[in-house]
Amino acid sequence: xxxxxxxxxxxxxxxxxxxxxxxxxxxxxxxxxxxxxxxxxxxxxxxxxxxxxxxxxxxxxxxxxxxxxxxxxxxxxxxxxxxxxxxxxxxxxxxxxxxxxxxxxxxxxxxxxxxxxxxxxxxxxxxxxxxxxxxxxxxxxxxxx
Amino acid sequence: xxxxxxxxxxxxxxxxxxxxxxxxxxxxxxxxxxxxxxxxxxxxxxxxxxxxxxxxxxxxxxxxxxxxxxxxxxxxxxxxxxxxxxxxxxxxxxxxxxxxxxxxxxxxxxxxxxxxxxxxxxxxxxxxxxxxxxxxxxxxxxxxx
DNA sequence: GAATTTTGATTAACATGTGAACTTCTTGGC
DNA sequence: GCCAAGAAGTTCACATGTTAATCAAAATTC
Numbered sequence: 003x004x005x006x007x008x009x010x011x012x013x014x015x016x017x018x019x020x021x022x023x024x025x026x027x028x029x030x031x032x033x034x035x036x037x038x039x040x041x042x043x044x045x046x047x048x049x050x051x052x053x054x055x056x057x058x059x060x061x062x063x064x065x066x067x068x069x070x071x072x073x074x075x076x077x078x079x080x081x082x083x084x085x086x087x088x089x090x091x092x093x094x095x096x097x098x099x100x101x102x103x104x105x106x107x108x109x110x111x112x113x114x115x116x117x118x119x120x121x122x123x124x125x126x127x128x129x130x131x132x133x134x135x136x137x138x139x140x141x142x143x144x145x146x147x
Numbered sequence: 148x149x150x151x152x153x154x155x156x157x158x159x160x161x162x163x164x165x166x167x168x169x170x171x172x173x174x175x176x177x178x179x180x181x182x183x184x185x186x187x188x189x190x191x192x193x194x195x196x197x198x199x200x201x202x203x204x205x206x207x208x209x210x211x212x213x214x215x216x217x218x219x220x221x222x223x224x225x226x227x228x229x230x231x232x233x234x235x236x237x238x239x240x241x242x243x244x245x246x247x248x249x250x251x252x253x254x255x256x257x258x259x260x261x262x263x264x265x266x267x268x269x270x271x272x273x274x275x276x277x278x279x280x281x282x283x284x285x286x287x288x289x290x291x292x
Numbered sequence: 293g294a295a296t297t298t299t300g301a302t303t304a305a306c307a308t309g310t311g312a313a314c315t316t317c318t319t320g321g322c
Numbered sequence: 323g324c325c326a327a328g329a330a331g332t333t334c335a336c337a338t339g340t341t342a343a344t345c346a347a348a349a350t351t352c
Contacts, residue, residue, distance in 0.1 A: 010193075010208055010209075010210070012280055014170055014264060014267075014279075014280065014283075015167065015170055015171055015174070015185075016189075016209075016210050017280055017283040017284060017287070018163055018166055018167040018170065018283060019167070019210045020210055020283070020284075020287040021163055021283045021284075021286040021287050022160065022163040022164070022167070023210075023287075024286055024287050024289055025159055025160055025163070025286070026160055029160070030340085034341090039307065039308080039340095040160075040308095041307080041308065042307095044161075048155075056330080056331095057330075057331070058329090058330065058331085063155055064155075064161075065155070065161050065164045065165055065168075066308085066309090067308090067309065067310065067311095068330080068331065068332085069308090069309080069310075069311090069331090069332075069333080069334090070307090070308055070309060070310085071331095072331065072332055072333080073307075073308075074307085074308080077307085092317080092318070092329095092330085093316080093317060093318085094316065094317045094318070094329070094330045094331070095317095095329095095330060095331085096330090096331085119159060122159075122286065122289055125289055125290075126282075126285060126286065126289065130282060130285070133278070133282065134159075134279070134282040134283070134286065135156075135157055135159065135162055137271075137275060137278065137279040137282065138159075138162040138163060138165070138166045138279070139156050139162060139165075139166075140271060140275070141166040141169055141170070141267070141271065141279065142156075142162070142165040142166050142168075142169050144169060144267055144270055144271065145270075175310085179311090184310095184337065184338080185338095186337080186338065187337095201300080201301095202300075202301065203299090203300065203301085211338090211339090212338090212339065212340070212341095213300080213301065213302080214301090214302075214303080214304095214338090214339080214340075214341085215337090215338055215339060215340085216301095217301065217302055217303080218302095218337075218338075219337085219338080222337085237299095237300080237347080237348070238346085238347060238348085239299065239300045239301070239346070239347045239348065240299095240300060240301085240347095241300090241301080293352100294351105294352095295350100295351085295352085296349105296350075296351070296352095297348105297349080297350065297351085298347100298348080298349070298350080299346105299347085299348070299349085300345100300346090300347085300348095301344100301345085301346090301347105302343105302344080302345080302346100303342105303343080303344070303345095304341100304342085304343075304344090305340100305341090305342090305343100306339105306340085306341090307338100307339080307340080308337100308338080308339070308340100309336100309337080309338070309339085310335100310336085310337080310338100311334105311335095311336095312333105312334085312335090313332105313333085313334075313335105314331100314332080314333075314334095315330100315331085315332075315333095316329100316330085316331085316332100317328105317329085317330080317331105318327105318328080318329075318330100319326100319327080319328075319329090320325100320326085320327075320328090321324100321325085321326080321327095322323105322324085322325085322326100
């Protein structure tokens, strides 16, 4: 409790940034070896876990804005980690699916990725970890005013 | 408690992202009217609160990487919100100071900015809010392994 | 005290964040 | 059925994130 906390540590935005950096640093290192970014990883995981879906839904799940997602899907398509088909029902939409190569990347790196979280959870204490998640989700759902 | 939580809500990185977006959205709207970005705002606040200092220290306080900060300082200098002088002790360094215009921007918008946090804190409950900050700082200081 | 290493800052290159404009397609209103 | 309004993606323009390379100026080493 008496470590050299910067004055900014009571600033919520900065605290969120620093915490995120602590979590994602190791993950980024793992993914860099595979040649994909954190965001590309998030998109692939959503597709692997929730099946083929349109970009709008992917954006919600992976917490990305559509302009970013557009570019990310282009990259993933070049790398042949996903495929896209037009939606027969609505020609504005498209259906994005993960390929076998994409699935393989997920399967080969999910363990190392989860290990990072388990280490953090264990170090923090599972109860405190769950409390943190609860508070973050509560903040997310906050309807101020 | 029975709102439509996405499955990703138990993912720490996503939860951190979503919480941050909830907090920063309103702030960005305020700052956009003044013509500065969230990061430029953080830099100005550090300079206003902690006085003139070198870029490395600013980067730590504002949670920015040096390459980003280099560009941000260039923009802020063009807008005449900061000034830079060479450090007489160490010619590799420089000393960055906020200008009167910069200070004015801070003073004229700090209230609205703090109001956002107060609203969130009040809505969450001050005790839970403090707990969240504590847990985030604990996570930041985590030395896993 | 010259060579090596380290540090502070910048630049480069690529990827994403963000708001606005734009295209195409679908839907509602009439 | 036409037409305006809305939705899904894309593109644009600018700002930042991120890693690696670069450069000048200390600090170390020998």
